[in-house]
Amino acid sequence: MDTSKQIPAPTVTDWGYWGTMQDHAEAAWSIAMTAISDATNQPLESVCAFLDSRHGRHFADDVHNGLFAGAKLQDAIEHATQRWMGWTIGRQTSKQYGIPKGMPYLTGFVIHCEIMKESLSE
Numbered sequence: 001m002d003t004s005k006q007i008p009a010p011t012v013t014d015w016g017y018w019g020t021m022q023d024h025a026e027a028a029w030s031i032a033m034t035a036i037s038d039a040t041n042q043p044l045e046s047v048c049a050f051l052d053s054r055h056g057r058h059f060a061d062d063v064h065n066g067l068f069a070g071a072k073l074q075d076a077i078e079h080a081t082q083r084w085m086g087w088t089i090g091r092q093t094s095k096q097y098g099i100p101k102g103m104p105y106l107t108g109f110v111i112h113c114e115i116m117k118e119s120l121s122e
Contacts, residue, residue, distance in 0.1 A: 020060035
């Protein structure tokens with residue numbers, strides 16, 4: 001990823017990833033943006049759409065599970081990222097969201113959230 005590029009600010013701060021991360025939100029935002037963009041090879045704007053969504057809230061729940069288990073913030077985010085990349089889109093999720101079956105879960109939902117954001121702004 002091009003680290004010289006400015007990390008977009010969240011557009012939603014009362015829910016999604018930011019709202020769920022609460023006291024950790026400010027520190028966790030740029031770490032998650034970079035980790036997810038690097039793992040999925042998707043632009044930061046797409047990652048922002050994902051983190052601002054309900055899927056971003058679920059991702060934050062996974063990060064919180066890591067923190068609860070004693071991991072440092074960076075490690076909890078990295079673990080959640082790898083975990084979500086290890087899952088693949090199944091038949092039912094593919095039918096429901098139109099994401100190709102077998103695609104890494106995180107990649108699929110980052111792309112899906114960007115498409116949804118674009119379709120709502122038209």
